[in-house]
Amino acid sequence: MTHANHDDAQDFQRRAAENQARLTAELKPAYDFIVCGAGASGSVVARRLAENEAVQVLLIEAGGSDEAEAVLDPALWPTNLGGERDWRFTAEPNPHLNGRALPMSMGKGLGGGSSINVMVWARGHRSDWDHFAEEAGDERWNYQNVLDIYRRIENWQGAPDPLRRGSNGPVWVQPAADPSPVAHALLDAANALGIPSYDSPNGRMMEGEGGVAISDMLVRDGRRHSLFRAYVHPYLDRPNLTVVTGTTVERIAFEGNRAVGVDIVRGGQRQRIGAVHEVVLSMGAMQTPKVLMHSGIGDEAELRRVGIPVRQHLPGVGANLQDHVSFGCIWEYAAPIAPRNSGSEATLYWKSRPELTAPDLLFCQVEFPVPSERTAARGVPEHGWTMFAGLARPHSRGRLRLRSADAAVPLQIDANMMSDPADMEAALACVELCRDLGNAQAFRTLVRGEAMPGKLSREALKEYVRDAAVTYWHQTCTAKMGRDSMSVVDGALRVYGIEGLRIADSSIMPRVATGNTQAPCAIIGEQAAASLRAAHQL
Numbered sequence: 356m357t358h359a360n361h362d363d364a365q366d367f368q369r370r371a372a373e374n375q376a377r378l379t380a381e382l383k384p385a386y387d388f389i390v391c392g393a394g395a396s397g398s399v400v401a402r403r404l405a406e407n408e409a410v411q412v413l414l415i416e417a418g419g420s421d422e423a424e425a426v427l428d429p430a431l432w433p434t435n436l437g438g439e440r441d442w443r444f445t446a447e448p449n450p451h452l453n454g455r456a457l458p459m460s461m462g463k464g465l466g467g468g469s470s471i472n473v474m475v476w477a478r479g480h481r482s483d484w485d486h487f488a489e490e491a492g493d494e495r496w497n498y499q500n501v502l503d504i505y506r507r508i509e510n511w512q513g514a515p516d517p518l519r520r521g522s523n524g525p526v527w528v529q530p531a532a533d534p535s536p537v538a539h540a541l542l543d544a545a546n547a548l549g550i551p552s553y554d555s556p557n558g559r560m561m562e563g564e565g566g567v568a569i570s571d572m573l574v575r576d577g578r579r580h581s582l583f584r585a586y587v588h589p590y591l592d593r594p595n596l597t598v599v600t601g602t603t604v605e606r607i608a609f610e611g612n613r614a615v616g617v618d619i620v621r622g623g624q625r626q627r628i629g630a631v632h633e634v635v636l637s638m639g640a641m642q643t644p645k646v647l648m649h650s651g652i653g654d655e656a657e658l659r660r661v662g663i664p665v666r667q668h669l670p671g672v673g674a675n676l677q678d679h680v681s682f683g684c685i686w687e688y689a690a691p692i693a694p695r696n697s698g699s700e701a702t703l704y705w706k707s708r709p710e711l712t713a714p715d716l717l718f719c720q721v722e723f724p725v726p727s728e729r730t731a732a733r734g735v736p737e738h739g740w741t742m743f744a745g746l747a748r749p750h751s752r753g754r755l756r757l758r759s760a761d762a763a764v765p766l767q768i769d770a771n772m773m774s775d776p777a778d779m780e781a782a783l784a785c786v787e788l789c790r791d792l793g794n795a796q797a798f799r800t801l802v803r804g805e806a807m808p809g810k811l812s813r814e815a816l817k818e819y820v821r822d823a824a825v826t827y828w829h830q831t832c833t834a835k836m837g838r839d840s841m842s843v844v845d846g847a848l849r850v851y852g853i854e855g856l857r858i859a860d861s862s863i864m865p866r867v868a869t870g871n872t873q874a875p876c877a878i879i880g881e882q883a884a885a886s887l888r889a890a891h892q893l
C-alpha cells in the first residue's frame with residue numbers, strides 16, 4: 356500500500372467511524388428495511404439495498420466489530436473458536452457418534468461466519484443450483500443464472516476464464532498465494548490416482564465429477580476479505596446505512612400477518628424498531644429459525660409445547676438441518692512445515708462410488724493437526740498435516756427445537772450426524788481415499804508417516820469415523836426454499852403466509868451446497884436483494 360493510499364484508508368476509517376457513531380447514537384423509530392444479522396448473506400443484502408441513496412437501511416448485529424487481528428490476520432482464524440466471536444453452540448449427545456456432543460461454532464460479529472472462517476471461496480456444484488431452481492420452481496436459481504451473478508460479484512485474480520469468472524465485482528477472490536509444498540503434493544497425489552487437477556476449484560471443476568486444485572481464498576493484501584469487508588465496509592460512511600452492533604433481535608413485530616419491525620435488546624434495554632417496507636432475517640441457520648419460532652412461526656405442536664401462540668404454522672422451521680461432517684486423517688511431517696495463508700490451500704472433491712455423476716466427498720487440506728477431542732487421545736504428532744475429509748452430500752438430517760418461550764434460552768440442537776447408514780458407507784470410502792492420497796509417493800519426502808487412522812478393519816474404521824466426526828461448520832437448510840409443505844420460503848425468499856418478511860441466509864438452502872458455504876450465502880444475499888429491489892421498485 357502506498358503512503359497516499361494509506362492516508363486515504365485512514366481518512367475513510369475516521370469518517371466511517373464518525374458517521375456510524377452519529378447514526379447509532381439513537382436509532383430512529385423506523386427504517387425502510389431492517390436486515391437482521393451482518394454475516395455472509397446479511398452483509399450483501401444491506402449493501403445492495405443501501406446502494407439506493409433514497410432508502411434507509413438498518414443492519415443489526417448481535418456481536419461486535421471486526422477490527423481485530425484475530426479476524427484480519429488469515430493465520431489466526433482458529434483463535435476465534437470458543438471465544439467471543441463464536442456463538443459456541445453445542446449439539447445434543449449423538450448416539451451415532453459414540454454419544455459425543457459436538458461443538459458447533461458459528462461466527463458472531465460483523466461478517467458473521469465470514470469473519471472467523473477459513474476464507475475458502477467455493478461456489479457450489481452446477482447440480483446444486485439446478486436443484487435449488489427445481490425445488491423453488493424458479494429459474495432465477497439455476498446454474499446459468501447463478502454463474503452470471505458470480506461473474507458480476509467477483510474480482511477474480513487468477514487465470515482468466517471469461518466464461519465463468521468476472522473481475523469488476525466487490526469480492527476479491529485469489530488463488531492461495533505461494534502455497535505450501537504439501538498443497539502441491541496433494542495435487543500430485545490426486546493426479547497419480549486419476550483425479551484431475553484444475554487452475555481453480557470454481558470453474559469447470561464444479562461442473563463435472565470433481566477434481567483437485569489450489570483453493571480460492573477471500574484474502575486481499577494478506578488480510579481477510581470477509582463478505583462484510585467486501586460489501587458493507589466501503590459503505591460505512593453513507594448516511595443511509597446504519598450498522599448497529601451489540602444488538603440482539605429477539606422477535607419480529609407484527610400487525611396481523613404483516614411484519615412491521617423487530618424487537619431488539621440493546622445495552623440491556625428492549626426496544627421496538629419499525630420497518631416501513633420489509634424485515635430480512637439473515638441470522639444464520641441456527642438463529643433465524645429461533646427468532647421465527649419465538650415470533651410464532653413454526654410447527655404448531657412444537658410452539659404449543661413451549662407455550663408460544665401460533666401466528667403461522669410452518670413445520671419446516673428448524674427441520675432439515677444439514678451440515679458437512681468431517682473426519683480428520685493426520686500425517687506427521689518429516690520436518691516441521693509452517694502453515695501458509697489460512698493454513699488450508701488445497702481442495703479436492705471426489706466421488707464415494709464410481710457411478711455418481713457429481714462429487715459427494717469434500718476434502719480441504721489443513722496444514723496442522725486437527726484431531727477431534729476423542730481422536731486426540733490416540734496421540735497427535737506435534738507437527739503434521741490433516742486431510743479434513745468430509746461428506747459433501749450427507750443423507751442425515753437434524754432438527755432444532757426451542758427449550759423455552761424465553762428468547763434468552765439457547766436452542767436444543769439435534770445435529771443427528773451419521774444417523775443415516777448411507778453416510779457411514781460414504782464415510783468409509785472417504786477415509787480410504789484419504790489414506791490412498793496421504794500415503795502416496797508425492798508425500799514421501801515431506802512426511803514421516805500416517806498418524807491416524809492407519810490400516811484398520813472395517814469395524815475399527817467405523818469406530819474411528821464415529822470418534823473423529825466433527826462439523827465442517829456448514830450448518831444450513833433449517834428454513835428451506837421450496838414448494839412442499841416443509842418449505843418455509845418461496846423462490847423470492849418470502850416467508851409463506853407472512854407479508855413483509857424474507858429470509859436471506861444459509862437456512863434457505865434446500866440441500867447443503869456441495870462445497871464450503873459462504874459463496875452460496877453471497878448468492879443468496881444477492882438473490883434476496885434483487886427480489887426486494889424489484890418488489891419495491893428501488
Ligand SMILES: Cc1cc2nc3c(=O)[nH]c(=O)nc-3n(C[C@H](O)[C@H](O)[C@H](O)COP(=O)(O)OP(=O)(O)OC[C@H]3O[C@@H](n4cnc5c(N)ncnc54)[C@H](O)[C@@H]3O)c2cc1C
Nearest residue numbers: 392394395396417467468472473474475604861871872873
Ligand atoms: C470456523 C468456521 C470455518 C468456516 N470455514 C469456511 C470456509 O473456509 N469457507 C466457506 O465458504 N465457509 C466456511 N464456513 C461457513 C460460512 O462461514 C457460513 O456458512 C456462512 O458464514 C453462513 O452465512 P449466513 O449469512 O447464513 O450466517 P452467518 O455468516 O453466521 O451470519 C449470521 C449473523 O447474524 C448474527 N446474529 C445471529 N443471531 C442474531 C440475533 N438474534 N440478533 C442479531 N444478530 C444475530 C450473527 O452474530 C452473525 O453475524 C466456516 C464457518 C465457521 C464457523
